[in-house]
């Protein structure tokens with residue numbers, strides 16, 4: 001079953017083909033209205049369930065619009081409103097949903113929920129974010145880098161901030177697409193050892209540099225994310241802000257990267273915390289393209305999962 005569960009679980013050639021397909025599909029659409037269908041309708045007659053146990057703007061809207069542009073239908077479901085939130089097992093939910101829909105996209109807290117859904121579904125399952133990874137986002141980010149600067153292979157990406165689930169998928173992408181990745185952040189918020197080991201085993205060891213100024217020197221792309229993720233306790237907010245303040249991406253930090261370096265943030269952002277508005281709205285920033293490219297990258301993922 002061609003599930004899209006994570007970048008490190010997907011064949012690099014398939015990942016490459018998805019990025020190329022996404023770039024081609026975006027170009028083919030040109031500037032037609034958002035609601036206008038694509039020239040071909042590969043999802044015609046297909047029903048896609050979009051399940052959300054966590055809030056979302058980009059993932060929800062981009063999947064919904066993407067399926068419709070390709071001729072398919074969607075149903076958006078909140079985990080809380082389903083029996084999933086009232087005791088029915090994930091496995092039974094997967095079995096039942098597979099009788100109604102052609103594909104399930106799920107955003108959930110625990111990775112175990114995603115994996116159980118995939119194990120018992122008889123239709124493809126896409127990971128729309130868990131506490132551990134966010135693969136669809138990083139497919140859009142790789143696409144965004146390449147549409148601005150060409151192949152990402154061999155380039156140098158620097159992550160400044162929390163070693164969170166978005167960083168995890170960047171680590172997987174570094175190994176699968178063949179670029180260098182540096183993590184700069186406070187030791188208590190280091191990425192999971194499993195992700196570092198995966199990249200190292202693939203010949204792309206992740207550099208850890210505590211000094212953000214040294215880390216970004218010569219970077220092709222500087223990336224950050226919110227300091228407090230959806231699954232982090234509110235009680236950790238002040239401590240995290242204190243730990244992460246030295247890693248804010250501001251105009252000075254960006255000036256130490258390559259002159260043509262890109263700035264990325266998956267959004268939503270807390271302006272003037274993890275990144276200043278000057279950087280977010282400045283000449284290096286491609287954050288709105290990143291957001292748009294969720295749509296195109298996920299359309300390619302959907303087609304790959306459904307084989308259409």
Ligand code: CP
Nearest residue numbers: 056057058059266267
């Ligand atoms: N970047 C991202 O996944 O955004 P949402 O949480 O709004 O879906």
